[in-house]
Amino acid sequence: MRSGFLTIIGPANAGKSTLLNKLLKTNLNIVSSKPQTTRNNIAGILTDHKRGIQLVITDTPGILKKNVSILDARLQDSIVKAVEDADIILFLIPVKDTVSNYLEFFEKLKGKKVIICFNKIDLGKPSFSEAEKKLEFPMIEISALKELNIDSLFKIIDPLITDEAQYYPDDVISDRTERFFVKEYIREGILENLKEEIPHQIFVDIDTMEEQAEIWRIEGTIYTERENHKKIIIGSAGSMIKKIGTEARKKSEELLSKKVFLKLEVKVKENWRNDPIFLKKLEYY
Ligand SMILES: Nc1nc2c(ncn2[C@@H]2O[C@H](COP(=O)(O)OP(=O)(O)OP(=O)(O)O)[C@@H](O)[C@H]2O)c(=O)[nH]1
Numbered sequence: 001m002r003s004g005f006l007t008i009i010g011p012a013n014a015g016k017s018t019l020l021n022k023l024l025k026t027n028l029n030i031v032s033s034k035p036q037t038t039r040n041n042i043a044g045i046l047t048d049h050k051r052g053i054q055l056v057i058t059d060t061p062g063i064l065k066k067n068v069s070i071l072d073a074r075l076q077d078s079i080v081k082a083v084e085d086a087d088i089i090l091f092l093i094p095v096k097d098t099v100s101n102y103l104e105f106f107e108k109l110k111g112k113k114v115i116i117c118f119n120k121i122d123l124g125k126p127s128f129s130e131a132e133k134k135l136e137f138p139m140i141e142i143s144a145l146k147e148l149n150i151d152s153l154f155k156i157i158d159p160l161i162t163d164e165a166q167y168y169p170d171d172v173i174s175d176r177t178e179r180f181f182v183k184e185y186i187r188e189g190i191l192e193n194l195k196e197e198i199p200h201q202i203f204v205d206i207d208t209m210e211e212q213a214e215i216w217r218i219e220g221t222i223y224t225e226r227e228n229h230k231k232i233i234i235g236s237a238g239s240m241i242k243k244i245g246t247e248a249r250k251k252s253e254e255l256l257s258k259k260v261f262l263k264l265e266v267k268v269k270e271n272w273r274n275d276p277i278f279l280k281k282l283e284y285y
């Protein structure tokens, strides 16, 4: 068995989480049309006995052109950490963007095996600038969503996987806990149902998660920065929070293979994205 660590980096909304899910053939990480969907480094583990490989694939938050909050800065730090930990870097960029916008970031990739991967070729062709032509990395064009050219991508990755080892047992598919994914399902409901400004300003925390004989009892809190956002998240007569809760409960039941009782609360926590103590509590250090 050969194993390797691959980290997917790239601008927000490039399709990084979509690609991870397609490589793993499961909907591990949440995906949305809104930028900054992913807020943590999340590893998915692909164990393929036919190919004789195990690939630990880390999905990362999107590279931002400028940081607005301390949260943004923490997210950018976590991308650098994921780059340091990797053997192979897959730089994913939508065909409509250009690598020239991220040349500064390439400074951080020295000494790494880098693949430049243009995504969303179902929407058009990439245009190569002079700066891009000078980069001596293999380049490939794919569509993660439509699963175009994924086999060719594997052909580039395969020879770069060199360690004689297996890091994780066959049945482990992520380095994250069930608690983490329940929290993500709640966030996914907010991303899907509410306008961009609100998902950016919320944080979900799981307060208790307890397994009983017939059921999991889970209580979570959605923190938002503003009183008027709290009202929107709750919705008229509690309709929105009920919708978000029902969707997250169904996904959690599938994940945990058991009935789930999910109780959600909404609280205002002003300016949490700039509160280092709150961020620390919530795993951003
Ligand atoms: N047309 C098209 N859309 C795609 C493709 N891959 C991903 N998308 C869409 O692009 C949007 C963003 O996808 P994500 O996978 O959430 O992107 P991301 O890079 O993880 O984004 P962040 O987590 O915010 O950094 C979603 O609406 C996807 O369905 C593709 O190959 N073609």
Ligand SMILES: [Mg+2]
Pocket: 016, 017, 018, 030, 031, 037, 038, 059, 060, 061
């Ligand atoms: Mg993502």
